[in-house]
Amino acid sequence: MAHPSIGRAMYAIHQNPARSWSVGDLAAKVAMSRSIFAERFTQVVGEAPLRYLTRWRMTLAADLLRSGSSVGEASRLCGYGSEAGFSRAFKIHYRQSPGGLHPRFDRSHAGDHDASIRKSATIQQTRS
Known part of the structure; x- marks a missing residue:
């Protein structure tokens, strides 16, 4: 880092x-x-300190979600006091909800997933 103090802050x-x-x-x-x-931070890094912090948190959150963490866990680990606040910030940053990055939610098979839920519910009803 070109500036030791900014490097320590980062x-x-x-x-x-x-x-x-x-x-x-x-x-x-x-x-x-x-x-x-x-x-100085803005000069060296290219963005304001709190904007950098938010971008870093969102990067971490996306990585956590992709690796299977829940939205609540990602929210907590990234410093958000509420899931709702985190979800709003995430959606602003990535233009999608945090659940959309979770590996269990693959949008390309969303219809298949819904169909399998309906099928499972039907099987459960016929068994009872």
Whole structure:
């Protein structure tokens, strides 16, 4: 990293993405004023600190969901206080709901999945 202080701030974000970071927290962590830190971070990284944090959280969340984590677990591990808030942020970022990335939900076979659920329900009803 071209700027050691910004590198330390990014390391802190990556080590604890679930923490409720503020620009002030990150600036204090690297012993810089809030305004100078925000300006320098944006210059070095190409985006504002909290925008970077959100993008990193969404990247982690997508990886968690693709590997089978639940929406609730991804939400918690990425620092969101509620599944609803996380789902809204995820949908804004990726233009799809978080459930759409889960490996158990394959949109190309969504109709097949619905049909198998109906078939299973029919079999259960005939057995009872």
